[in-house]
Structure formats: C-alpha cells, structure tokens
Amino acid sequence: MTVSVLVVDDQPLVRHAVRDILIDGGLVVAGEASNGLDAVRLTKTAAPDVVLMDIRMPEMDGIAATALICAQNDSAAQPRVLILTTFEEDENVVAALRAGASGFIGKGAEPDEIVRAVRTVHRGEALLSSTATRALIERSIRRGGSDPAVRWTTALALLTPRELEVLVLVAEGLANAEIAAGLTISPHTAKTHVNRIMSKVGARDRAQLVILAYETGLVVAGA
Incomplete structure (x- = not known):
C-alpha cells in the first residue's frame, strides 16, 4: 500500500x-x-x-x-x-x-x-507501548499537566466493565492479540472492543486511549 x-x-x-x-x-x-x-x-x-x-x-x-x-x-x-x-x-x-x-x-x-x-x-x-513513553506521560500527569474533568472523566461512564478492562490493557501497551490472550477472547473481539471504546469516548486512535486512561486515574501513574 x-x-x-x-x-x-x-x-x-x-x-x-x-x-x-x-x-x-x-x-x-x-x-x-x-x-x-x-x-x-x-x-x-x-x-x-x-x-x-x-x-x-x-x-x-x-x-x-x-x-x-x-x-x-x-x-x-x-x-x-x-x-x-x-x-x-x-x-x-x-x-x-x-x-x-x-x-x-x-x-x-x-x-x-x-x-x-x-x-x-x-x-x-x-x-506508545514502550516503558519510556509511558513514563513520560506519567511524569507529565504528576506535574499537573492534565485537566481530566474537562475532557475525559464523563467518558468512562459510557464504558462497560469489559471495555474498561480492555482500556487498561491498551494503556499498558498491549496489542490486540495480547489483549485477546489475556482476556481469553478472539483478536477480532479485542479489536471490536477497542474500536467501540474509541467511538464512545471520541478518541481518534489508541494514543488518545492511553492519555484517557492515565488522566482519569484508571491507570495510576507509577503504579
């Protein structure tokens, strides 16, 4: 292509x-x-x-x-x-x-x-899968570089428990195949969950899902 x-x-x-x-x-x-x-x-x-x-x-x-x-x-x-x-x-x-x-x-x-x-x-x-990248995001959030109430907090209420699980795994840098293995679902189902999450919260790609997870505290910086 x-x-x-x-x-x-x-x-x-x-x-x-x-x-x-x-x-x-x-x-x-x-x-x-x-x-x-x-x-x-x-x-x-x-x-x-x-x-x-x-x-x-x-x-x-x-x-x-x-x-x-x-x-x-x-x-x-x-x-x-x-x-x-x-x-x-x-x-x-x-x-x-x-x-x-x-x-x-x-x-x-x-x-x-x-x-x-x-x-x-x-x-x-x-x-965004490398440890260094996630550390950069974490450091920025610790220094007050985000305002989750403005953009993301209400978005989490739109997600199902399974979608929240998937979001955490995306934030940890896992690919769809790895998410599927961890949750015992098919890669296609994992991809569907990720796409549905992006649609619900208005994220254009996985990078914004990572930002969402950290800024709302779903994934805790340094944890």
Missing part, C-alpha cells in the same frame, strides 16, 4: 534527510513544510496519509498545528500525525499527544525505524 507523508521541520537539512529516508523506504513524500501554518495548509491541499511533525517551529509550533489538523471536520481528510523530536523526554510530546498525535519517534532513530513508525501510525496503531 502506498503511504504519502508530509514532512514538517524548520531545518532544511533535516527535512531533506527525512525526505530521502522515506523515499528510500518506499513511501511517497507529498510535500514539505517549515512551520505549522504551512503544515495545516498542505494537509488540505496535498492530502497526506501521515504528517511527520516537528514540535519547535516558528509562526506555529507542532502542537498547535497537530490540534488543527486533527480537528478537521472531514474525517476522511485527517492524516495521522507522528511527532519527530530531538528530545524524546520533552513534555511537549505529551501535549502533542493530547492534541491528537498518534505517537512519536526520535530524530536519532535509524532510517528503517522511521519508515516502520510511519507505516505503524498509518495503520491506526499508536507508538
């Missing part, structure tokens, strides 16, 4: 290097942008499948751009956003995840890792 990518970074050398990595990996580069404003504009005209987004940029940063891209009314035109960051422990990454990003990867990653990451988020999966 052909996957098109918009590369967003304010440093030309980084953009060009990433563009070459993606092309060599069999992906299509739909365009390049040097700031968030251009990124938002190009998602509408170039219609990429994935936006590979830097955070710190002039005019509009990657967090604000991610929020605007993920808030587009036409869901069919909403690309997945993958944060490409120099500092993987930067708490701005968590802000980008809250804004709708599907995950993040460091600029120091190997070329094949970047290509795999793009394909992963394009499939609707989240790059």
